[in-house]
Amino acid sequence: MTMLEDALRDAFAAKAGSTPPRSLGGIADEAIRGAGRIRRRRRAVTGGLAGIVVLALAAIGVLQIVSPQPTGGTGPSTNLALPPRTDVPSQAPTSTTAPPQAAREVDAYTGTAQPSKRVRIQFPEKGSVVAAYQAKDGFLVINNQADGDKQLVLQNDDNKQQVLVEEAHDIAVDNEGGQVAWADAGTMTVAKRDDDTQQLTKSASANVPETAVPVVFVGPDLVLGKEDGSAFDVWYTSRKYEEKWDSSVVRVFGAHPDGKSIYAEVRAGTGEQPMCLALLSLAQPFNVRNRICGLPKAAKAGSRISPDGHWLAYPVDGQKQVAMLDLTKVFTSGEKPRTWNVSVTTKTVWLNATTFVVDNGTRFQALYPDGKVETLDQTSDGVLLVEPLTAATATTG
DSSP states (O other): OHHHHHHHHHHTOOOTTOSOTTOOOOHHHHHHHHHHHHHHHHHHHHTOOTTSSHHHHHOEEEEEEEOOOOOSOOSOOOOOOOOOOSSSOSSOOOEEEOOGGGOOOEEEEOTTSOEEEEEOEEEETTOEEEEEEEETTEEEEEEEOTTSOEEEEEEOTTOEEEEEEEEESEEEEOTTSSEEEEEETTEEEEEEEOTTTOOEEEEEEEEOOTTEEEEEEETTEEEEEETTSSOEEEEOTTSOOOOOOBTTEEEEEEEOTTSSEEEEEEOOOTTOOSOEEEEEESOSSOEEEEEEOOOOOBOSSOOEEOTTSOEEEEEBTTSSOEEEEETTTTTTTOOOOEEEOOOOOSOEEEEETTEEEEEOSSEEEEEOTTSOEEEEEEEOTTEEEOEEOHHHHHHHO
């Protein structure tokens, strides 16, 4: 399959770092992912694990990154990434170091948009980076491998890489980087990350449909989604998972700071004007606590909740516009969302609790809740935005 996969990627090549977290990728990735699912089913039957880590150690490429030193926010952030295999060991494999000649140093920016240090992110030559998070002990990087599988790697401050999840269909990291979930071949696995050993210890697993993916952690529990986005569910990880999919939910934006609920788009009812935003309590099906309709419709990708849970910002569907909602007032005051008329790609990130950074196609722009907009002195071509985890924010803020 290698030559065919290379041909697909060459035919539908996209710039590194342009795929947002939780995005299912382009046409080539979809074709390769389908083939990957078939191969995983075969592996599940035979129990074979040969050749899992070869790609990660073979050839390494480098991405420029914008890496913040967060200055605000202590609440949960939405970290939508992608999941792994179910037959990975409860302890991660030994760490691996990328060849020094394969990496280079690039400038990183702090939350105040000033150069602070030089960093480098390494990734497989035939793959791409799906998402990167700044943790207390380095960068958690989710790679998209050549065969469509995902891999979770910890890259420390010395640029040494340790593989935490070797192979997976999808991976999600919680808002502090202390929990990881992955799905593959009909099994969902949750593991805790040990700060001392920097390894994963499996804490729970469940049988799920092969099309299920982890979406977001809400405390110790996990919101699941179907790969096509048609329905969502909850797995209470302390007990056996029982399917009760809720098709009234269109998408999940992220967790509420209370650790018991989520913000989501829900389907509009008769006489209602989309987009409809709801605050949902975890339940099967979800319980609607608050709901408002008629909001600017969010684009398919690029929506993010601020680290303190105060703001929801997103590119507006079909418009050269970004909208920002005050989540503490949107359901009660009828306050209209703040909007900016700017060109925007799906590459976005909250650098801290009050700085939402977007890519206008050539440069990064910082948008602030008070209405200010600032064009950063950093071109965006080939640059990956790194999302700070709240544990790192608390340490460095």
